[in-house]
Amino acid sequence: MNGLLIDDDEVYARVLQRSLERRGLALRVAHNAHDALDLAQASPPDFALVDLKLGGESGLNLIAPLRALRADMRIILVTGYASVATAVEAIKRGADNYLPKPVTAAALLRALHDEAPLEEAETMTPLSRLEWEHIQQAMQACDGNVSAAARLLGMHRRSLQRKLAKRPGPERRLGEADA
Template sequence: MNGLLIDDDELYARTLQRSLARRGIDTRIALNASEALELARQQPPDFALVDLKLGESSGLQLIEPLRELREDMRILLVTGYASVATAVESIKRGADDYLPKPASLTSILRALGVEKSEAAEPEDTMTPLHRLEWEHIQQALAETDGNISAAARLLGMHRRSLQRKLLKRPGPERRNID
């Protein structure tokens, strides 16, 4: 199985690429829409994992051209800005699945049909709230080029509150053993 990871966050894409490689899945990375279409034309992948927000463009615009290149390609739209409206729009345009970021490897493999639903562990179904908050803060910092004051304004909080939250970086998730 080979895939195409289309995401403007190179660190996220490279991390996901390594995780998939450990499962025997080869992937290529495209950081923008034009690069994605060029790579897909050269060798149409079995699946494409498309980020909704690709810099100034939208991953929604890639769904139809990718589908035209290969009818049976699995197209997964992932986003840190999940909403019902974009989920519906992505499915209407031909995406096979819609996953909120950060999507776990298990949920991606399940959406690709590589892993069965029954094999998923309960903690893979939901991301803890503190982890989502951390990811949201990191997104705001990335959008403001690391400016704490601007990120705090964007998040609607006081700068000192944001600084305190940044000191409380979430650690590894704990597993509940029943």
């Protein structure tokens, strides 16, 4: 399956892209609506993962043009600002699913294949992964300067260095044994 990931958060998009590609999906990434539509028109994907807030734009406005390019495209709206109102609006506009961020690759795969979701505890992103992504955002905002990123995060520089040395492991399902 080939897909299109549309998210203005470059770090989150990169992490999610790698995670889904490890599971056999091919993904192109766009960070705004204009680029997303250009990529989709060049080669309509099998599915699209669309962030609700794309800078000053709304991912809701991408649903209809994407659906017009390919009627059988799976469109999943992903958002850190989940609400009943936006979920209803997304489905009304033609989205196939609506998932709150942070979403795991496993949860996205289940949504793409129309499988029933697992229990919430089984689909939660581990806290270590969320912390890692937050640190990476700070590092990117500070152009890789550890001291500046530590100040931005409100922690000691050495503490940040220790956290950077501990890259989180792969996501695990509930009940898997720790090796």
